[in-house]
Amino acid sequence: MSLIVFKLTLPPLLILAASLAGRRWGDAIGGWLVGLPLTSGPVAAFLAVQYGPDFAxxxxxxxxVGTAAQACFSLGYVLIAQRGWLAALVCGTAAYALAGLLLQSLPLAHWGFFLVALAALIGAARFIPHRAAIRVTVPTPWWDLPARMLIATLIVLTLTAAAAFVGPKTAGVLASFPVFGTILAIFAHRISGATMAIQVLRGMVLALYGFATFFFVLGLLLTTAGVLPAFLAALACTLLVQTGALRLLRRGHSLKAA
Structure with a gap:
């Protein structure tokens, strides 16, 4: 019963905190926040509890793999952004699916997948153009926050229940789809135009370095150090990487503004 309670409370609370922070400090920071493992992190924790550390x-x-696919999603969206949010969404989703399908079949060790993720992020950051900082919070309808919280909860419940059937690697790929980054980018695109959506996705790409670090460290330590120490170490490493990414994001904005 306690596990169900955690599944019903932890994901929506994380999404609520990140969404409110994005509204407070602007959509570039919102993109940085939604790049964190806000749904896939809880999914990994519940997989470890339900199916064991080896499975997780x-x-x-x-x-x-999902990290690399998110980079492909962001790049695909940005390349078509000037043609409208719907065409950009289709292109980004197709890029995610294709990258996830191809990369998960590679016979790589854990560190190999980590290097692939880093290479994809570096490539995406290189080709997603940097825009001048626009500190704007996109107005959203009243149902936006409840919908995000509900979606996060449904993702966690569905993937932890289906993981035994689809397998651990596929579950990890599915859990990594940038649902909330997509929502934020689409709102920004529809209300403020393609430039704002590009800013959101650039912030998300920078945040994904921390995302990749989290799962790299977690995969290294789960079966040797135990579940709780592995998650604490992964979280600590992620926060260090995220601090650097946030400084880079702010520095780039300051240089552009100057």
């Missing part, structure tokens, strides 16, 4: 460790490879 295997799922981290899928999450690293």
């Amino acid at each position: 460790a295997a799922a981290t490879n899928g999450s690293l």
Whole structure:
């Protein structure tokens, strides 16, 4: 019963906190926040509790594949952004699916998937153009926050229940789809135009370095250090990487503004 309670409360609370922070400090920071493992992190924790550390460790490879696929999603969206949000969404989703399908079949070790994720992020950051900082919070309808919280809860419940059937790696890939980054980018695109959506996705790409670090460290330690120490170490490493990414994001904005 306690596990169900955690599944019903932890994901929506994380999404609520990240969404409110994005509204407070602007959509570029919102994109940085939604790049964190706000749904895939809880999914990994519940997989470890339900199916054991070995299963959850295997799922981290899928999450690293998902990291690379998120970079492909962002790049695909940005390349078509000037043609409208719907065409950009279709292109980004197709890029995610294709990258996830191809990369998860590679016979790589854990560190190999990590290097693939880093290479994809570097490529995406290189080709997603940097825009001048626009500190704007996109107005959203009243149902936006409840919908995000509900979606996060449904993702966690569905993937933890289906993981035994689809396998750990596929579960990791599915859990990594940028649902909330997509929502934020579409709202920004529809209300403020393609430039704002590009800013959101650039912030998300920078945040994904921390995302990749989280699952790399988690996969290394789950079967050797135990579940709780592995998650604490992964979280600590992620926060260090995220601090650097946030400084880079702010520095780039300051240079552009100057």
